[in-house]
Structures are given as structure tokens and as C-alpha cells.
Amino acid sequence: xxxxxxxxxxxxxxxxxxxxxxxxxxxxxxxxxxxxxxxxxxxxxxxxxxxxxxxxxxxxxxxxxxxxxxxxxxxxxxxxxxxxxxxxxxxxxxxxxxxxxxxxxxxxxxxxxxxxxxxxxxxxxxxxxxxxxxxxxxxxxxxxxxxxxxxxxxxxxxxxxxxxxxxxxxxxxxxxxxxxxxxxxxxxxxxxxxxxxxxxxxxxxxxxxxxxxxxxxxxxxxxxxxxxxxxxxxxxxxxxxxxxxxxxxxxxxxxxxxxxxxxxxxxxxxxxxxxxxxxxxxxxxxxxxxxxxxxxxxxxxxxxxxxxxxxxxxxxx
Amino acid sequence: xxxxxxxxxxxxxxxxxxxxxxxxxxxxxxxxxxxxxxxxxxxxxxxxxxxxxxxxxxxxxxxxxxxxxxxxxxxxxxxxxxxxxxxxxxxxxxxxxxxxxxxxxxxxxxxxxxxxxxxxxxxxxxxxxxxxxxxxxxxxxxxxxxxxxxxxxxxxxxxxxxxxxxxxxxxxxxxxxxxxxxxxxxxxxxxxxxxxxxxxxxxxxxxxxxxxxxxxxxxxxxxxxxxxxxxxxxxxxxxxxxxxxxxxxxxxxxxxxxxxxxxxxxxxxxxxxxxxxxxxxxx
Numbered sequence: 001x002x003x004x005x006x007x008x009x010x011x012x013x014x015x016x017x018x019x020x021x022x023x024x025x026x027x028x029x030x031x032x033x034x035x036x037x038x039x040x041x042x043x044x045x046x047x048x049x050x051x052x053x054x055x056x057x058x059x060x061x062x063x064x065x066x067x068x069x070x071x072x073x074x075x076x077x078x079x080x081x082x083x084x085x086x087x088x089x090x091x092x093x094x095x096x097x098x099x100x101x102x103x104x105x106x107x108x109x110x111x112x113x114x115x116x117x118x119x120x121x122x123x124x125x126x127x128x129x130x131x132x133x134x135x136x137x138x139x140x141x142x143x144x145x146x147x148x149x150x151x152x153x154x155x156x157x158x159x160x161x162x163x164x165x166x167x168x169x170x171x172x173x174x175x176x177x178x179x180x181x182x183x184x185x186x187x188x189x190x191x192x193x194x195x196x197x198x199x200x201x202x203x204x205x206x207x208x209x210x211x212x213x214x215x216x217x218x219x220x221x222x223x224x225x226x227x228x229x230x231x232x233x234x235x236x237x238x239x240x241x242x243x244x245x246x247x248x249x250x251x252x253x254x255x256x257x258x259x260x261x262x263x264x265x266x267x268x269x270x271x272x273x274x275x276x277x278x279x280x281x282x283x284x285x286x287x288x289x290x291x292x293x294x295x296x297x298x299x300x301x302x303x304x305x306x307x308x309x310x311x312x313x314x315x316x317x
Numbered sequence: 318x319x320x321x322x323x324x325x326x327x328x329x330x331x332x333x334x335x336x337x338x339x340x341x342x343x344x345x346x347x348x349x350x351x352x353x354x355x356x357x358x359x360x361x362x363x364x365x366x367x368x369x370x371x372x373x374x375x376x377x378x379x380x381x382x383x384x385x386x387x388x389x390x391x392x393x394x395x396x397x398x399x400x401x402x403x404x405x406x407x408x409x410x411x412x413x414x415x416x417x418x419x420x421x422x423x424x425x426x427x428x429x430x431x432x433x434x435x436x437x438x439x440x441x442x443x444x445x446x447x448x449x450x451x452x453x454x455x456x457x458x459x460x461x462x463x464x465x466x467x468x469x470x471x472x473x474x475x476x477x478x479x480x481x482x483x484x485x486x487x488x489x490x491x492x493x494x495x496x497x498x499x500x501x502x503x504x505x506x507x508x509x510x511x512x513x514x515x516x517x518x519x520x521x522x523x524x525x526x527x528x529x530x531x532x533x534x535x536x537x538x539x540x541x542x543x544x545x546x547x548x549x550x551x552x553x554x555x556x557x558x559x560x561x562x563x564x565x566x567x568x569x570x571x572x573x574x575x576x577x578x579x580x581x582x583x584x585x586x587x588x589x590x591x592x593x594x595x596x597x598x599x600x
Contacts, residue, residue: 164547174526174546181500202527223493233406306501312494313455314399
């Protein structure tokens with residue numbers, strides 16, 4: 001297993017030790033299985049301890065791991081086939097949001113998600129997963145298409161935020177996101193949303209109004225990124241760890257606060273260590289939920305969806 | 318011997334009765350720097366009569382400008398913010414709230430009222446920038462949601478006056494979800510075919526722009542207001558270029574097709590009333 005972060009150092013050390021013991025055992029032909037077993041046990045315990053006690057900032061780091069699967073990879077692993085559809089019919093085709101019809105176990109669904117790049121060139125091409133208004137309008141166009149043909153919608157959320165650019169403002173970034181919030185809340189087909197990486201603010205919510213909204217275990221979802229929160233509240237980028245704590249942005253906190261419907265467990269150490277296993281877990285969740293949601297009356301589904309979001313918030317009377 | 322004698326000690330005016338003349342009776346227009354007398358400001362609906370600059374005012378002033386005889390029933394005035402995340406930055410959220418209650422005499426960044434405009438029923442929800450930057454937290458979301466329910470129940474048009482820096486960070490994801498809540502309620506209002514007018518004033522940014530402010534049957538704005546999703550500083554840092562003059566002003570937003578018209582505050586009541594009459598109250 002490749003480790004990437006400082007907090008994973010104890011794991012890396014143990015792995016190194018195990019490697020060394022294995023080499024010695026092979027060279028000297030001495031039976032060291034007892035030592036090995038003991039070390040393996042320690043390794044397991046250490047992994048469990050570290051990955052179940054992650055701080056907010058550590059979760060943010062894992063959610064941004066460059067090898068984490070993105071929307072197109074999930075589609076590839078979950079769906080039998082996929083017809084990607086492009087363009088918002090007004091301005092252009094946004095590369096930071098992808099979507100199209102796909103089949104899951106023989107059922108047609110509309111899959112829409114943020115897309116990040118896997119190398120420097122592609123990251124630029126995908127604008128780091130930061131969509132412009134045309135991205136949200138493409139998403140809405142595809143959702144309407146799904147509604148027309150009575151197919152459920154599945155969204156994958158992974159964005160550091162909606163793009164804060166000049167053209168984005170000219171073309172109405174605010175209006176594009178707002179429109180999606182309104183239209184998604186009354187869309188007649190089932191909607192499932194998965195936060196698979198970063199869930200930053202309106203940029204995430206813009207494709208995030210669902211009958212069920214889930215967060216993968218090591219993802220974050222909040223009103224602002226910890227870096228921006230730090231720069232606004234403490235006027236410096238140095239308090240991002242603290243910001244990550246106070247924002248209560250982890251899947252555990254979000255679930256506890258009733259702001260998402262569930263947590264999808266990740267392979268030990270994160271989705272990037274076993275993308276296939278992660279995809280399988282998501283797939284079974286999709287199938288399980290669609291079986292329930294597909295049989296529900298559309299009006300009831302919409303009412304329950306709206307009531308769910310309307311119950312969010314804490315006020316004192 | 319003293320010329321004046323203080324007969325009662327201490328401040329005895331309650332916050333409620335405090336006369337709002339923030340920097341004394343005379344104010345300087347922030348744009349043309351000419352002095353404006355408080356009485357003149359009221360007379361001209363808080364617009365500089367020299368240069369037409371629209372002074373930043375709150376719900377109290379908007380209600381007095383728009384409701385007939387300044388008569389209205391305040392809706393849901395009892396809603397107060399909780400502190401679900403026990404949020405603390407330089408000070409605790411609870412303390413920040415208490416200070417804001419004391420400083421502004423308000424209970425949160427929005428007030429809602431049911432009154433009449435030229436004799437026609439109207440519900441107005443109006444944001445107050447003086448309360449933590451007009452930020453949108455649970456109370457703002459909930460008050461808007463309940464006001465919309467009230468409008469649907471009583472079949473009354475809804476006017477929402479936005480003036481906000483965006484979502485309230487101290488309620489983090491709870492604030493974010495108010496965008497979903499208010500937009501969903503507006504979908505129901507729309508279904509009920511009741512008019513919703515969104516009036517944007519200086520400033521309207523962030524999560525407010527990306528939810529209810531942009532969802533009006535008509536979107537209108539006061540002249541010269543800052544209206545945008547991302548703040549100008551963030552955009553400048555992202556594109557590493559100076560922003561064009563007039564970027565993100567009402568006039569810019571109108572030009573790009575996201576506003577129906579810009580309205581001077583001095584003509585606002587008449588314009589609003591004639592629109593509401595045309596689409597809703599005329600048989």
C-alpha cells in the first residue's frame with residue numbers, strides 16, 4: 001500500500017519493517033513467521049486506529065488525493081455502457097461537469113458529475129473540477145431529458161467550488177446554480193447524490209438536491225473550503241486545520257447534523273486504494289435505493305424531498 | 318455654575334426607540350461627499366438628492382418606504398439563531414449574536430412583514446446588512462420559508478429584498494442548506510402561481526445570489542448595487558487581472574440579461590405596485 005500523508009507515517013514504518021523481516025527471513029532461511037504475524041497485527045491495528053481517528057483536515061487531504069476515482073472512472077466501473085452527452089445548447093460544453101445516459105444492471109439512468117483531471121494537462125482541461133454556468137445548465141438540460149424519458153438521475157459531487165471567473169459572472173453563475181436548486185427540488189424522477197470527493201458550497205449543491213444524498217467516508221461538504229474560511233475569519237491561510245475542525249465538514253459530522261442521508265464506507269485508507277471495491281459499494285447502494293424510490297409516487301417523492309431540505313437548520317423560537 | 322444640569326443619569330432610551338441617525342444628524346454622501354441632513358434623507362427615501370446615490374438602509378427604512386402608512390404585521394419575529402456547531406473564531410458565535418442583538422436591535426439579518434402597497438396585500442421579507450453582514454443562516458432561511466408558506470396560504474404576492482454578503486459561515490453547512498430550502502419553497506410558490514419579486518440591493522453576493530435572489534418571476538435591482546456570485550477580490554485573485562470598470566454592478570447584470578429592470582428607490586413603490594396590479598390583482 002502506498003502512503004501519501006504525514007499522518008500515515010506509522011503505517012509506512014511498519015510496512016518497511018515487515019519488508020525487512022521478510023528479506024532477512026528469505027536470506028537466512030530462518031522461520032520468522034511469528035515476528036511477521038505480530039508485525040502484521042500491529043499494522044492492522046495501526047491502520048484501523050489512524051483511519052478511524054482522522055481529523056477534519058486529514059479527511060480533506062484524503063478527499064483530494066490525486067489518485068481518487070472521479071466521475072468518469074466510477075461510470076466505467078459501475079455502468080455497463082455510457083453515452084456521454086455534451087453542451088448546454090447556449091454557450092458551450094463545460095468540461096468540468098460530465099453526464100449522459102448509462103446502464104446499471106440493465107436499467108437506464110442519467111449520470112451527471114463533476115470531473116477532475118488525472119494529470120496536469122487534464123486537470124487544466126477539466127478546470128480542476130470547477131464548473132462555469134454552462135456546466136450547471138448542461139446538468140439541468142440532462143436532468144430534464146431524464147425526466148422526459150422517466151429515468152432516474154445519479155450525481156457525483158467532487159468540486160473545490162463553482163469557478164469564480166469573469167465570464168462565469170457575466171453568464172450568471174449565481175442564476176445557474178439557483179435555477180438548479182429550484183428545478184431539482186421538483187424534478188419528477190428519483191435523484192441520488194454522492195459526494196465522492198470535495199463538496200464545496202454552491203458549486204456542489206448545484207447538482208446536490210436529491211431524494212438521498214450520501215457522502216463517501218473520507219469526503220467533506222460545507223459552505224466554504226477550509227482555506228477560504230481561514231482567510232476570511234483569520235485573514236491568513238495558516239488556520240486551515242482549525243477551519244476544517246470548526247466547519248464540521250466531515251461525513252460523520254454532516255450525518256450527525258442531519259444534513260446528509262448516510263455515509264458510504266470506503267476501503268481502509270481511502271477510495272484510491274481500491275477503486276473497484278469503492279465502485280461496487282456505490283453500485284449496490286444505487287440499486288438498493290432505486291428499488292425503493294422507483295416504486296414511489298412521483299408527487300410523494302417530491303414532497304418528501306422538499307420536506308427533507310426544509311427541515312434543515314437550527315432556530316430557537 | 319453649570320449651564321446645563323443632567324437630571325437623569327445613564328442611557329434611558331431603549332434600543333427600540335433609538336433614533337436611527339448613525340453618524341449624527343448630518344451625513345456625508347459616500348459618493349459625492351456633500352452633506353445630507355437626516356430629514357432630507359427621509360424625504361428623498363434615503364437617496365442622495367445631489368447625485369442619486371442610494372444609501373445603504375435596512376428593513377425598517379424599506380418597510381416605511383413601501384408599506385402604506387408604514388403599517389404592517391411583522392411575521393415570525395420570534396425566530397432566533399441557535400449555535401448548532403458551537404462555532405468559535407475570534408469570538409464565539411453566541412457572543413457575536415448577542416453583540417449583534419444589542420448593536421442593531423434586530424433579531425437576525427431578515428425581517429418579514431405583511432402589509433399593503435397602494436391598497437394591495439403584499440408580504441415583504443427584507444434583509445438587514447447591519448446584522449453580521451446580512452449573512453444567511455438558519456433564521457434567514459426559515460423566515461423566508463415560512464413567509465412563502467404564509468403567501469401560499471393567504472394567496473399574497475411576495476417581495477424579497479436581498480442585501481447580503483452570502484451564507485453565514487458560523488453555521489457552515491446549515492447555512493448552505495438554506496439555499497436548498499428557500500429554492501424549494503420558491504418552486505412551490507411558483508406552482509401556486511403567486512408572484513415573486515426579487516429586489517437586489519447593495520450588496521447581493523454569494524449564496525444569496527445563488528439561490529432566492531436570482532429566482533424571481535422578475536429580478537430587479539437598485540442602481541449601482543454590487544451583485545454577483547463570487548466576490549470581486551476572489552475573482553481578481555483567480556484571473557490575476559484587474560476587473561473592468563462597472564463589473565458586477567446592477568447595470569452590468571442588467572446588460573447581461575439577469576435583471577428585468579433597475580429601479581430608483583424614489584419610484585420603487587409605484588413601479589412595484591403597478592407590476593403587482595398588472596399580473597395579480599387586476600380581474
